[in-house]
Amino acid sequence: MTVSPPSPYDPDAGASDSGKASSRRRQPRIVLLGMGGTIASSAGVATQLHDYTVTDTVEAVLAAVPQAHELADIRCEQLANIDSHAIDNAMLLQLARRAEAILQDPEVDGLVITHGTDTLEETAYFLNLTLKSAKPVVLVGAMRPATALSADGPLNLHNAIRLAACAEASGMGVLVMLNDRIGAARYVTKASTTVTDAFRSFEHGNLGEIAGSVVYLFNTPTRLHTLATDFSLAAIDELPHVDILYDYQGAGSHLYRAAIDAGARGIVLAATGNGSLSPAARLGAELATQRGVMFVRSSRVGQGVVTSLADDESLGLVAAGSLNPQKARVLLMLALGRTRDFRLIQGYFDRY
Structure with missing residues (x-):
């Protein structure tokens, strides 16, 4: 068996052979929680x-990566087995509660x-805001069945287990x-x-990488x-209804009315440019404010x-900062569970 080179964070680095053997008997204990997605999918050819x-x-996903057992003592648990675009608020809460109990x-x-990639970033950000643990939590998926x-999928999973077993991943938030x-x-x-190279952190950069098994x-x-x-x-029984609407040339105000009439407690606008409001979007924001519906300006860019912007104060609007519309929705749902003051909600967007 080829021994992987020690990580820069490997507590065994420089230890005696007997010390290393003792450490290997105390493998990190990792729970592998399955949600489905492409990593758990198959096709005809x-x-x-x-x-x-x-x-x-x-x-079965883990069975395709027998090398993972060299990294950790792994226990599997299946919570769901679906495409991630089928995950709703109730399932998101169920996942978060089970994750917290495990931790x-x-x-x-x-x-x-393990999670489908279509909405993986939304689940990851929700867990990042709600889990009360410093232990490593790693979401992983695949772009090919x-x-x-x-x-x-197999190498992604192997790397995810390696990362979750890394002590220095503690306290980094959800990864x-x-x-x-x-x-x-x-x-x-x-x-x-x-x-396959679908996930990026364009403006902010990645936290790191795994190279050469390190x-x-x-x-x-x-x-x-x-x-x-x-x-x-x-403190959360259920998540409030928050819609995302898309702005564009020639947009109408009917979708804002529909969202408000349907009981939305918040609206996130995937606006043009720097969260700019078209005439219809401005009317929609005014209607939302009149009806007590929180309105967040994000961007489609x-x-x-x-x-x-200056109008935010007069209209009671929140600027999303660098959060894209789907993550702004996640934060707004949680913020609305604590306050309906747009200034306090703006504070959440500034800090989280």
Whole structure:
């Protein structure tokens, strides 16, 4: 068996052979929690990279990576087995509560969650804001099904387990491990529809990478997360209805009315440029304010910071900062559980 080179954070580095043997008997205990997604999918032929189906249990996913057992003592648990675009608020809360319960077990050193990539960043950011633990939590997925030529899931999973077993990943918030890159839940996003190198942290950079079987961590998230946030799962019974609307040339105001009439407690606008409001969007914002619906200006651009503007104060609007619309929705849902003051909610967007 080829022995992997020691990580820069390997506590065995420089230890005697007997010390290393003792350490190997005390492997990190990692729970592998399955949610489904492409990493657990299969297709009819090896060249079929699309139109596949979730078929495999998390145990089957792990069985394809026997080398992972050299890294940790792994326990599998299946919570769901679905495409991630089917995850709703109730399931998101169920996942978060189960993850927190697992992390509270003193025998558990870290958690890896297999997840579809379509909404992986939303789940990761929700967990980043709500889990009250410093233990490593790593979300992992795949862009190709397990049956594909050059399937990326097995190596992604191996790397995720290696990262969750790394002591220096503690206290970093929820992490995302795909294509050798280590991303922070707050910053990483899916930036391509089908390529294996789909997840990027354009403006903020990755936290690190795994190269040569070694975990390299270069950066630390500065936004508040996990133990440092005001959000507690124990205080949440259900998540409020928050819609995302898209602005464009010639847009009408009917979708704003529809969202408000449907009971939305918040609206996130995927606006043009720096969260600019078209005439229809401005009317929608005014209607939302009149009806007590919180309104957040994000951007459809995909990069950059949406800054506060003069109209925000008069209209009671919130600037999303560098959060994309889907993550702004996650934060707004949680913020609305604590306050309806747009200034206090703006504070959450500034700090988280």
